[in-house]
Amino acid sequence: MNNKALFIAGFAVFSAFIIACGGGTTESTETTGGSEKTAGTTQDPSSYDPKRGEGKFDETNVQIGPVDAAMATKGEAIAGTKCLSCHKLTEERLVGPGWKGVTTRRTPHWIMNFITNPDPMIDKDPEVQAQLELCLVRMPNQNLADDDARNILEFMRKNDNAN
């Protein structure tokens, strides 16, 4: 089959059209289907509160009391699957920092925000950024449910012998 001949003929006609007519129509069209923004970011980085972190938790919706053993046990099970590949229960760093003492360094709602909404906090929190320079791995979002996060917090408190 003589494709080349067809091609050349087509090209000649096309060239003539372009030159004679100045390049066809100039209709412009919308070609985008819209983009998806990363969830959970705020507009103004200066509004970031390093005591609270960023997310849905604050003093009003995270209450703590004496360590609840049942919650801590549930938290330990979830942590075993989703956290402890990277975190030791001692102060020793593995992939991320050891958990020992974390509940004395951070507020309960900061911890809950960080483990449920890590990406924006890694971008904004000065101490987390310093930590990233040591660990070199961004803590992943492990898709924890709110209850899971609360139970993990309880397990961390138990690990720290909180009262």
Next chain:
Amino acid sequence: MKSKLVSLGMTALAVTLLISCKPKSVSNAVGGDAAQKAYVAPGEYDEFYNFVSGGFSGQLSVYGLPSGRLLKVVPVFSVDPEKGWGYSEETKPMLNTSHGFIPWDDLHHTEMSQTAGAYNGKWIFANANNTPRLARIDLKTFRTAEIIELPNSAGNHSSPFGTENSEYIVAGTRFSVPADNENGDVPINSYKQNFKGHISFVSIAPETGAMEIAFQLRTPGVNFDLARAGKGKSNGWFFFSCYNTEQANTLLEVNASQRDKDFIMAVNWKKAEEYIKAGKGKKVPVNYAHNTYDEATHTATSVMKKEVLVLDVTELKDIVYFIPCPKSPHGCDVDPTGEYIVGSGKLAALIPVFSFDKLQAAIAAKNYDGDYEGIPVLKYEDVLYGEVKKPGLGPLHTEFDDKGNAYTSMFVSSEVVKWNVKSLEVIDRVPTYYSVGHLCVPGGNTAKPYGRYMIAYNKITKDRYLPTGPELSQSAQLYDISGEKMQLILDFPTIGEPHYAQAIPADLIRNNGQLKIYDINHNKHPYVTRGEAESKVVREGNKIHVYMTSVRSHFSPDNIEGVRVGDEVYFHVTNQEQDWDVPHGFAIKGADNGELLIMPGETCTLKWVPLKSGMYPMYCTDFCSALHQEMSGYVRVSPAGSNVPLTFSLGNPVPAK
């Protein structure tokens, strides 16, 4: 540079030959605004997903439109070492057949699941043309979820076309052959006596998509080529193009082109359902594989089925009628209203358009032009609505837009012709580069076409791209069809070889509940490891099961000793990550299969049989973090009979012995 001079010269020549532009001439092949129309800015999304058959690659490729960007290649009928498809223990059963494990096939056509004649974004179906099979790909996971083999069939080309609510996906045999339970050891030239066609109607469960062969139609021996379901008024009917009604068994190029007309076979499938209910189907012994992938266990199973229900259309009346159609029809396409059936005779110089209303009237009047092996043949003129005259050479396939127009590919004259379905007038024609096969208009096979774009999938690429040796990438071309004139706006290469394709608005897929991770707490894999504390190595005779975890950036365990030559080692690797787009890979030196590519929360298994003692590194193959290069480990292999104890560890070195 030289080619630039040549093209400048050609342009000058063309300008001097043609002094004015004629609006009715071949439309402007590339307008000045083409780039703008096909441009999708970085970070922005395409308007449409384009699901393109991968032909002899056996896979399904997914492109964005209008950019032509490759989004994914979904492995279907061929192994894919990149993704471990057909190499992991979990996926091997997907490629099982009555002929055993088959690593390759030829994927020709795609069919999107539908509700009320419109795409619903749930599944896409694909056919295997060589060893006859039908696959269902889940569009939440972009994975092949199910493959069913088709007994009594040979060359599943007339597939996977579906009804307007995806009640059935059909699978018509390209090659007629003796049925599976009949003696196939007969002279080839006994075609007319011994060869039969079988068309499978595969039912689709509305919620799960699960496929079953509801029944097969046993037909005279001819070649079935393509098919379309009726829609709207013609719902309940199916139309199949047939060639080789001469029943030739050799040199088909000549011997199957003797008759002036072959047939479009009209099937009343609602009538077939009535016969089934009335117990007229015959249970026929067969043997075929039905393979399903379980999302909870991340594991495929293959079950051999032993029986199929068959209706013989030469014995049961009122199911099947033959419509004469000129010259070895290929495409057989039904317009969005369901009234018009377009036949495309490969060797014809016109396009016949049949009327469903006239078909019904002719059947009611029983005004037949004799029969073909007991099946009534209608009169061409009785069923014909009209003919598109002089459309071009070699009509193959027709798609439809939302404005009452049809687009037919012309293989021989290498062009697409736009014509009005009602008036049968040709409106426009554009060249393709080169030798176009299938066309795709988004929704172009449904009751609700979206129009806007038309894509030509070409059979010959030649000089469209930079040369890459004897074999070239495949050529697809995107046309803007929003105006009266078709306008070429983009060339894009595809994997080989594109046949039929479908395009669907992006929102129907991206908002269908796309799976981002497998929830590790719902992982029901029998060898799952939930957390490093559970990781272990277990010997069962000469089989060793490694329950391994992967997380950025280590495996647990990462030191294993006590493996002996003669052992079969199964690495069951569970990716502990629960974040989108964080797969880990797994490979070990000397493994004679592929790698594993493990999605977040998923468990995959690589079988490894070390042949000699020594030290074998393993590592993560998918760059996962700044410490990806550290994500590695060792397996020590000792000679057969060695007494090195089986040990495993992470971060706690085994003392040397």
